[in-house]
Amino acid sequence: MNRKAFVAIVTCFNDDETINFEATRAQVRRQVEAGNNIMCAGTNGDFTALTFEEKVALTEAVVDEAAGRADVIVNAGMPATFETVKLARAFDRIGVSGIAVITPFFIACTQDGLIRHFSVVADAVGTPVYLYDIPARTQNHIEPQTASVLADHGNIAGIKDSGGAQETLEAYLKVGREKPGFEVYSGPDHLVHWSLQNGAAGCISGLGNVMPQVLSAIFAAFNRGDQQEAARQQAIYGNFRKDLYGLGYPPALVKRALYLMDSSVGASRQPALLPDPAQDAQILAILKAYDLVQA
Template identity: 50%
Template sequence: MTKITGPFIAIVTPFDKEERVDTTALRRQVNRQAAAGNGVFFAGTNGEFYALSFEEKVRVAETCVEAAQGKVPVLGHIGEISTSQTIALGKVIARLGVKAVSAITPSFIACSQAELIDHYRKVADALSVPVYLYNIPARTGNTLEPATARVLADHPNIIGIKDSAGSQESLDAFLEIARDRSDFDVLVGPDSLILHGLRNGAAGCISGLGNVCPVTVNGIHSAFVRGDLTAAEAHQTRFSALRKELYALGFPPAMVKRALCHAMPDVGWSRAPVLIAEEVDRKIAEISKRYVEAAS
């Protein structure tokens, strides 16, 4: 398969006032990202996968693939708590035309590294579409260790990892694996480390903040590719400043969605039980005015 590279946006899932998935608003967001040159990653952390039913995840997948119309690549998240449910969702998503899928480590269950190896091997064996590992221990309680990823990299259908552990140390350990072999890639999760990752061999990134600043995140990657490190660093500095300001206010996915909602109300609020206090919301609104990019 063609190597998957570039910036992807962990796209928000819009909801209407009754908390139903708003597919019309979702299509607008896919088109907005495509206009900026970004690929789409649906039903991830910023897509509130944890608050979506199986059927809603499929509907989101169908909408994103249809809206992208092949203009930009689409990746999907399929991670569930159990191996069987991850496979079940993955088989449905694989038929829709995605380039690849990723699966978060199981949550709630405290998994050993042996259990994680078994889980991912079974998922990769069962699916016809390539699989990325997805490491985000702060949310799942399970850390995918670099040594485990190195073992899993031998599987012919596991093509890389999205690392969202949040530290340069974690990212660098996975990048070392990618430098040792051409069939395993790293997609950077932490928005503050995108340029660092690219400089050290990352194939691209999957960004939540890119919902707010699609042009800026694309600018980091495109400037790096053309060798303009000054421009890449300027884009990264702006992006990191937004991350510091916005994430200081609360749960990052909810902060991202609310900042976008202030500029584009049809994306709606995050699903309950998320609540945002009025004082915090005023601060988000001010940040939104300074950072949200139309990408039209």
């Protein structure tokens, strides 16, 4: 089984906060050239700041730019099942490789409610659906037992775990071993190599926006059986993560680090944090230390 790296790409914005489609397409090309696959409209893609129509137009542009050279997964998850189904059907028509569905946010869900939510969405489309667990942001968590129940649905292909805890990832990987065909994608950037060694189908990484080649190198080494090189690349990736995320909220820092490397990506939509000169200087120092910008 060839394991796959996905990068949850940023959505690029113009100064007036409209989507910069050309800059976004350039980010798709950059990842494809590095050997990575694409997730769009995810947490790192400012999905909560995008309108329904923008998510559809963004996905159309990303799929068009990838042109079959990489898999494209898109996040359709919204608080209500009704709108999630509407979005998923729109993505289904575009022709993506997979539809991720983040757990509802703002609404507190029971596990039974989550089973109904994901099942209804998976029933509505032909594209494989991936559960997306990120409880720190949504306040709803897919229990491993719930993932096991949903794994029996014919159109639920796997889960993206962005909980950050190795214990939860281990529990999902156990579900994957018990339910053949249920793929587990790790979200925590410090556990990429560990998750591959323990049966993950791949990862969906936000940090890959800034370090596409290192992420790709972890997978290239793992897939050819060179565990030593995979571990070496993982150490670089993990250390960079620790340094960068030590400054604050990860998606905002990923976008800002990328902006300092390439200003065409733009800032995030408000009310995201405004650029902070002192923080920018700290980010730049980290980027220079890892040879990501010229010293």
